[in-house]
Amino acid sequence: MTSAGEPATPEEIAGRAGLPLFRVRSSLRELVQAGLIEEKENKYRTTEKGREALQRSPSS
Amino acid sequence: MEEQEQAGLPRLGEPAPQFEAVTTQGPLKLEDFKGSWVILFSHPADFTPVCTTEFMAFAEIYPELKKRNTELLGLSVDSVSSHIAWIRNVEEKTGVKIPFPIIADLNKDVSRRYGMIMPGESRTETVRAVFVIDPDQKLRAMVYYPLTTGRNMNEFLRLIDALQTTDKHHVATPANWKPGEPVVIPPPNTTEMAEERAKEEGLECIDWYLCKKKL
Numbered sequence: 001m002t003s004a005g006e007p008a009t010p011e012e013i014a015g016r017a018g019l020p021l022f023r024v025r026s027s028l029r030e031l032v033q034a035g036l037i038e039e040k041e042n043k044y045r046t047t048e049k050g051r052e053a054l055q056r057s058p059s060s
Numbered sequence: 061m062e063e064q065e066q067a068g069l070p071r072l073g074e075p076a077p078q079f080e081a082v083t084t085q086g087p088l089k090l091e092d093f094k095g096s097w098v099i100l101f102s103h104p105a106d107f108t109p110v111c112t113t114e115f116m117a118f119a120e121i122y123p124e125l126k127k128r129n130t131e132l133l134g135l136s137v138d139s140v141s142s143h144i145a146w147i148r149n150v151e152e153k154t155g156v157k158i159p160f161p162i163i164a165d166l167n168k169d170v171s172r173r174y175g176m177i178m179p180g181e182s183r184t185e186t187v188r189a190v191f192v193i194d195p196d197q198k199l200r201a202m203v204y205y206p207l208t209t210g211r212n213m214n215e216f217l218r219l220i221d222a223l224q225t226t227d228k229h230h231v232a233t234p235a236n237w238k239p240g241e242p243v244v245i246p247p248p249n250t251t252e253m254a255e256e257r258a259k260e261e262g263l264e265c266i267d268w269y270l271c272k273k274k275l
Binding site: 022026029 | 085086088092096131
């Protein structure tokens with residue numbers, strides 16, 4: 001998953017981030033609950049609310 | 061209270077009890093580990109001597125476990141703040157970084173599901189329990205040690221190797237087996253199969269019911 005909205009699976013995100021899969025799954029669950037990302041067919045993409053949050057982020 | 065503490069032991073070969081818990085690496089569910097082997101282990105308390113030696117030893121075997129697609133997940137009834145303070149202290153004093161999450165089971169929810177509290181040992185602390193959970197989240201092995209005895213890390217590596225070898229090759233492993241050594245093949249179930257087994261070449265047999273082979 002990228003800020004550009006390209007959907008990615010948890011496995012792909014874990015590989016890119018160099019994080020254990022269990023941590024990625026946990027974080028994705030929290031981000032979905034917060035409405036910042038959404039899941040479809042095991043692929044996650046940034047929502048409009050998530051993109052807005054990214055734009056407000058100092059590191060974006 | 062005692063009944064609650066002794067909520068029963070999980071059973072081998074059955075689905076591992078699911079949970080959601082606060083850990084030093086954020087909230088985690090057991091289902092987050094699907095696809096990996098998991099060693100879920102409890103220790104009595106943070107900032108205690110035997111537990112500190114065990115944590116350093118678990119951290120030492122962690123790279124070997126990762127090679128075996130196996131994650132570690134610690135647990136005690138201490139708070140996350142206590143866990144964090146303890147692992148920071150361990151790193152500061154010994155240079156050993158604890159790379160795996162530790163559950164803060166303050167309400168004893170996970171401890172009870174897994175039968176980690178044994179009042180004969182302690183009413184307030186978890187014993188040294190180890191649960192091996194496979195990638196399908198089935199409970200495959202359980203080991204319990206008392207408060208006084210630190211666990212042997214080589215045995216857990218051996219246990220993971222044995223279980224993975226069993227799954228891959230449909231064999232069993234004999235006493236004191238180590239990777240590379242002959243494995244036990246399932247005994248025959250009928251007299252005909254026993255006769256055939258006796259004639260099979262390439263096996264190391266004591267008799268028809270105890271045959272080993274190299275993988």
